[in-house]
Amino acid sequence: MKILLAFFVVVGASFIVAANNMNGVVRNYLTGQRTREDTQAAENLAAIYAPLFQSGDVTDLNNRLQEDALGLDGRLLLVDTDGKVQYDSLNGFCGQRLQLSEVLRVLSGEDTASYGMHRADREAVYRMTGEAEAEYVAYGAHEMTGSRGLIGALVYVSRIQGMMDSMNQVSRQLNTVFALIGVVTLVLALFLSRVVTSPIVNLSRTMRRMGEGDLSVRVPEKGSGELLQLAVNYNTMAAQLEKMDRSRNQFVSNASHELKTPLTSMKIMLETMLYEPDMPAELRQEFMRDINQEIDRLTQIITDLLTLTRMDNRQDAMKMEDLDMSALTEEIARLLRPVAEKRGQKLICRAAPGLRMRGDGGKLNQVLYNLTDNAMKYTQDGGTVQVSLEEEGENLVWRVKDNGVGIPREDQEHIFDRFYRVDKARSRDTGGTGLGLSIVKQMVGLHGGSIRVESEPGKGSCFIVTLPRDREGGRTAG
Numbered sequence: 001m002k003i004l005l006a007f008f009v010v011v012g013a014s015f016i017v018a019a020n021n022m023n024g025v026v027r028n029y030l031t032g033q034r035t036r037e038d039t040q041a042a043e044n045l046a047a048i049y050a051p052l053f054q055s056g057d058v059t060d061l062n063n064r065l066q067e068d069a070l071g072l073d074g075r076l077l078l079v080d081t082d083g084k085v086q087y088d089s090l091n092g093f094c095g096q097r098l099q100l101s102e103v104l105r106v107l108s109g110e111d112t113a114s115y116g117m118h119r120a121d122r123e124a125v126y127r128m129t130g131e132a133e134a135e136y137v138a139y140g141a142h143e144m145t146g147s148r149g150l151i152g153a154l155v156y157v158s159r160i161q162g163m164m165d166s167m168n169q170v171s172r173q174l175n176t177v178f179a180l181i182g183v184v185t186l187v188l189a190l191f192l193s194r195v196v197t198s199p200i201v202n203l204s205r206t207m208r209r210m211g212e213g214d215l216s217v218r219v220p221e222k223g224s225g226e227l228l229q230l231a232v233n234y235n236t237m238a239a240q241l242e243k244m245d246r247s248r249n250q251f252v253s254n255a256s257h258e259l260k261t262p263l264t265s266m267k268i269m270l271e272t273m274l275y276e277p278d279m280p281a282e283l284r285q286e287f288m289r290d291i292n293q294e295i296d297r298l299t300q301i302i303t304d305l306l307t308l309t310r311m312d313n314r315q316d317a318m319k320m321e322d323l324d325m326s327a328l329t330e331e332i333a334r335l336l337r338p339v340a341e342k343r344g345q346k347l348i349c350r351a352a353p354g355l356r357m358r359g360d361g362g363k364l365n366q367v368l369y370n371l372t373d374n375a376m377k378y379t380q381d382g383g384t385v386q387v388s389l390e391e392e393g394e395n396l397v398w399r400v401k402d403n404g405v406g407i408p409r410e411d412q413e414h415i416f417d418r419f420y421r422v423d424k425a426r427s428r429d430t431g432g433t434g435l436g437l438s439i440v441k442q443m444v445g446l447h448g449g450s451i452r453v454e455s456e457p458g459k460g461s462c463f464i465v466t467l468p469r470d471r472e473g474g475r476t477a478g
């Protein structure tokens with residue numbers, strides 16, 4: 001609306017100025033032309049009449065005056081140096097003094113010729129021109145000179161009402177045209193602004209509905225240019241928000257479920273112990289051990305959840321430092337080797353020496369720990385797990401490879417989702433919650449890296465982590 005208003009003010013003002021100018025130009029052109037013509041006529045006639053006036057041939061003068069006046073469609077008068085009318089083509093003013101400024105200027109010797117257009121009351125104009133209902137009249141005076149100098153003046157009373165009428169008509173027409181153009185522009189601008197603003201109005205309506213909590217609304221992707229781009233971008237954002245909202249709900253419901261399972265089994269065991277006071281001591285002991293295990297499990301889940309949400313909220317600032325990645329890799333392998341050996345598994349570590357990068361040591365430790373832990377967990381007793389670190393171009397690459405159960409193709413894209421487990425029942429006895437890989441993925445992401453898996457069921461899996469070496473600060477610190 002503001003733009004529209006500004007537009008109207010600017011256009012309206014320029015139209016008024018333009019119309020005025022056009023009118024002025026037309027007026028100047030017409031009056032200028034008429035002034036030149038009338039002045040010229042007066043000059044010519046004065047030259048012709050001066051000798052006749054001096055010689056004083058009354059009849060001849062009167063005849064010629066009347067003839068010339070008729071030809072000019074005006075009135076011709078000859079005045080003497082006192083301003084008294086001597087000859088008049090319409091006869092009415094003979095013997096009277098003409099109090100016209102043009103005549104006075106010429107007779108006083110101020111000018112040789114003088115011309116003026118006047119607006120007067122109708123009666124006066126009628127007396128001068130014999131024209132009824134006219135308001136405008138023009139007087140042209142020109143000196144007549146004889147052998148003794150100034151002998152009088154010729155006065156040409158010009159009928160300009162016709163010209164004035166057509167001038168007014170032209171100006172009325174011009175104004176009408178401008179007014180019409182103005183109205184058309186206004187209507188057009190209103191229409192265009194409706195067209196231009198309707199997508200914005202749509203967008204704002206949609207945004208309001210979205211603000212009220214309905215994330216499923218979308219704006220129509222119509223039109224072209226920036227507005228279309230805006231609608232498309234908006235819809236992309238809305239879809240993303242909807243997806244986030246859905247995954248958050250999913251996450252909460254999964255988390256509640258995961259927390260509820262250990263609580264339920266703990267409650268059952270506790271109630272059994274409560275209502276069977278004389279249960280054997282060993283059984284009671286076993287229940288208490290189980291309950292203790294469930295508490296550990298709950299603690300683990302909650303720790304993982306906290307880790308995840310802290311990374312989500314970016315509260316957990318990255319503690320960037322210069323890391324000896326070769327040493328870090330060896331250290332994890334050293335830490336986990338006893339666990340592998342207990343199950344008869346081989347844990348082989350091949351880290352190229354002296355590879356360094358900037359990163360958050362704690363997080364990268366956990367990445368490799370979780371991956372190696374998985375590799376061992378999902379590999380049968382006696383299997384082999386290989387961990388390697390190499391330099392590839394600008395990146396450092398970890399590969400954690402096992403010859404375990406593998407991951408079916410349709411599950412591969414989901415294993416990084418929170419709480420996702422391929423085989424729920426089996427994972428449950430191995431103690432997993434399905435949060436490990438989502439934590440890994442997020443931590444790798446914070447370092448600007450990526451993770452992918454290559455796996456074949458029954459043959460084994462290989463997790464490949466690519467980390468850019470010289471990325472200062474990662475996502476959070478950047």
Ligand SMILES: Nc1ncnc2c1ncn2[C@@H]1O[C@H](COP(=O)(O)OP(=O)(O)OP(=O)(O)O)[C@@H](O)[C@H]1O
Pocket residue numbers: 304370374375376378402404405406407415420421422423427431432433434435436437438460461
């Ligand atoms: N090396 C692997 N071999 C086969 N399957 C794997 C491997 N690593 C992960 N998976 C599958 O991906 C799922 C998700 O792994 P993730 O580490 O996120 O969860 P988890 O190991 O079950 O539990 P957590 O790590 O939270 O204790 C696992 O449940 C498992 O089914």
Ligand SMILES: [Mg+2]
Pocket residue numbers: 370373374432436437
């Ligand atoms: Mg795991």
